[in-house]
Amino acid sequence: MLCLGIEGTAHTFGVGIVDSSRKILSNVSRVYVPRKGGIHPRDAAQFHAANARSVLDGAIKAAKVEISDIDLISFSAGPGLGPCLRTAATAARALASWLDVPIVSVNHCIAHVEIGRLTEGARDPVTLYVSGGNTQVIAYDAGRYRVFGETLDIPVGNCIDVFAREVGLPQPGGPHVERLARDGKKYIQLPYVVKGMDLSFSGLMTDAVRRHQAGGDLRDLCFSLQETAFAALVEVTERAVAHTEKKEVMLTGGVAANSRLRRMLNLMSKEQGAKFYVPPMELCGDQGAMIAWTGILAHRHGVKQRLEDTMVKQRWRTDEVDVPWRESRK
């Protein structure tokens, strides 16, 4: 069975084709880059609409299949930005009705976990999913993917990007902050906020920007920002590992590119006696293959939807999704 998955929750419009024998045949994306400032939902959606056809053609061609070979369409129904989600959903519905094949809506966050489980062979990990749009600690427990910790305000990727923008670094800011942080020598105390299992990064971002305006050394600030934000992420992940007694830790999302964060999680995993996994970067970021694979999982386990049930859900929570494929094989 071939599934074509469409991702379109935020910056990325992606199409991936995956077969039911766990093989990724193609994974093509185009990424919207705002001319200035942050993402503008309507501009991003227009970008997706304008590029949908070429991305789709590219994915079909790269997979060396015909569009008529596709047996199933899946798409990212949330969480994400409304205009982007609706554009991806429209493309998915049009394809499914034209090809006359079933359609499945997929939760974006769960797809990140599932593609990691597919490629890395992690069976039951505690997953730290960190990107510009999401920050969650996810683990399977009692029939659902549960959120064991999450940000109360801005995602960690957004914290770093906005800081970078405010201090005049090019976008996306993550790699620049990481590079400068390597030359940082002095740790500057910044707000470290862990509330129970949850995190907060808005105060950290504001304080780091303010200290830069007050003449603080940019390299030291990048270093301190990373150390503070990542220590909080690792602490909450560690608590989830201790609580669930799971033996695997996985890192995914765009911020997974950061080598300092990887090293910290690796150290924590060793201390907890857990194995540490990071999918290849092209599968950590947003893309269609994860949507396609999760679509196959759902479809194979009896998830059936009519076109009219494929509404997008901007605030679709990880812990609301039925995951029959996890229940049936422990």
Place this chain on the structure above:
Amino acid sequence: MTLIKKGAEANLYLEDFSDVLYPSGAGKVIVKHRISKLYRVSQLDLQLRENRTALEAKLFADAKVAGVPSPAVYEIDLVGMRLVMDFIEGKQVKVILSSLRPAARQKLCRLIGKQIARLHKAGIVHGDLTTSNMILTPQGKVFFVDFGLGEYNPSLEARGVDLHLLKRALQSTHFNIAEESYRDVLTGYTREFGEDADKVIERVEEIEKRGRYIQKEERAWH
């Protein structure tokens, strides 16, 4: 040194008073050791462990002053990052709650509610109200034995979250009696806290209605 609990943040050891403190003393003590984390820069690591060790000791002391049984702290070691405190003999509320007779359970839950109200009136929120953090002694007292996530916060929101966490803990570990137990906790809470208790309880309901805890059927975003 007997390790009795290995947490994410700290290890708990059960030891003899005479070994840890003075040779003339008797009985058992708990040593709570906040462990260093290799993944953190040392400055941040020290800062967090020191702040948290000192804060927890202060919370234990102030809880006692507020009339909430909690272990006496004998030693605050801000170099070794250890707290030495009383070992409270008794039974974890988690273990016994479901097997109590209804009348005894009601009494216990009301007492727990009363003690939470006392903490809140003293400006303290516990931060981790689960039945595994409460010890019922043979004398019928309930000790709160872990303030590791506690803080001084008099806001309605923090108090609401505190009660909400307890409700969730009851639902997950004492499923069949969660509703009545929580109701009894609220009765005890209201009697002690006074008329403003309604505002806190309203806030709990509001917190539940926020995205995170809402039931699928109640959502309307299409």
